Amino acid sequence: MHVSSIGFGASPLGNVFDTTDEQDAIRAVHSAIDHGINFFDVAPFYGDTLAEQRLGKALLNKRNDILLATKCCRYANGVFDFSYQRVMTSIDGSLERLQTDYVDLFQVHDIEFGDREQVLNEAIPAALAVKKQGKARYVGFSGLPVRYLAQIAREVEVDTVLSWGHYTLLNDEINDELVPLSKQKGFGLLNAAPLMQRILSDAPIPAWQNSPQPVKDLQPKLLDLCREYGVALSDVAIRFALDHPAIATTIIGMNAQRQVDQNVRVLDFTIPDGLLERIDALVAPVKNWMWFEGKPENNVRKPNEINE
Numbered sequence: 001m002h003v004s005s006i007g008f009g010a011s012p013l014g015n016v017f018d019t020t021d022e023q024d025a026i027r028a029v030h031s032a033i034d035h036g037i038n039f040f041d042v043a044p045f046y047g048d049t050l051a052e053q054r055l056g057k058a059l060l061n062k063r064n065d066i067l068l069a070t071k072c073c074r075y076a077n078g079v080f081d082f083s084y085q086r087v088m089t090s091i092d093g094s095l096e097r098l099q100t101d102y103v104d105l106f107q108v109h110d111i112e113f114g115d116r117e118q119v120l121n122e123a124i125p126a127a128l129a130v131k132k133q134g135k136a137r138y139v140g141f142s143g144l145p146v147r148y149l150a151q152i153a154r155e156v157e158v159d160t161v162l163s164w165g166h167y168t169l170l171n172d173e174i175n176d177e178l179v180p181l182s183k184q185k186g187f188g189l190l191n192a193a194p195l196m197q198r199i200l201s202d203a204p205i206p207a208w209q210n211s212p213q214p215v216k217d218l219q220p221k222l223l224d225l226c227r228e229y230g231v232a233l234s235d236v237a238i239r240f241a242l243d244h245p246a247i248a249t250t251i252i253g254m255n256a257q258r259q260v261d262q263n264v265r266v267l268d269f270t271i272p273d274g275l276l277e278r279i280d281a282l283v284a285p286v287k288n289w290m291w292f293e294g295k296p297e298n299n300v301r302k303p304n305e306i307n308e
Helices: 022-034 050-058 084-098 116-133 146-155 178-185 218-228 233-242 257-268 275-286
Strands: 006-009 039-041 067-072 103-108 136-143 160-164 188-192 249-253
Touching: 006 188, 006 257, 022 050, 022 257, 039 249, 050 084, 067 084, 084 103, 084 116, 103 116, 103 160, 116 136, 116 146, 136 146, 136 188, 146 160, 146 178, 160 178, 178 188, 218 233, 218 275, 233 249, 233 257, 233 275
Parallel strands: 006 039, 006 249, 039 067, 067 103, 103 136, 136 160, 160 188, 188 249
Antiparallel strands: none
16 A cells, blocks of 8 residues: 555544534545545544444545545444454444445554454454455554554564554654564554644643643643744644654544645644754653553553553
């Protein structure tokens, strides 16, 4: 797959951040395609299948213009199912909602919530079986604990690994293991959440955002610093993420025309001299602070990490 440097994160289409008007969402998808964004990432989990349904409507007559990714194993109301059979039925539901007969990428969603042996022996083999059936062209997995992603990637042969929250202005741990491993094994590396669920923007931080409070408290300070330079914090955050040479695409959540326009403009944006150094100094006391999700045995902690 030759993916655009910006990927369209479709979770907001499922009202994950706020209520999205369906027609606005469809216009945003069409605008993104018109601007050259060709990678769209969604999952049944987002809005209890609502995001898939809306994306499917938006892609009518445009399916062949884009690369479409969805996921399996994580569903609404905290339901996880990494069994072989559930993966095999999950793809059929996704294809129906997306109104297509195949996806370009099929991903096991948030592997840290699954039993390690079941992920390795059922979920990923089932996803590979879906690929063999022709319902997916490529297979990958996603998750939050970046070192656990690397552990699993060493044991399986997949096409992609999606890491989120670990390459932003607040966190660069994707470089520790996943970047060199992606080069060694040849899988595509995807980075999501460059705005860290709105912390690195001027939007209100959602109540469900789990970062440690000292990390959230950085938002107004970072906004003030960027205003000194006459730039938007979100532009700096996205440009920083896009500049990583080993990451194939950076997935940004969008649900409105104005967001698409703003994100595309960042492609021509240059971070002012000296600003990154000042951001680094401001962030340094909480750099790489992260919360934990999933099974405890799937999270390897460092001394300065916080469990919320």
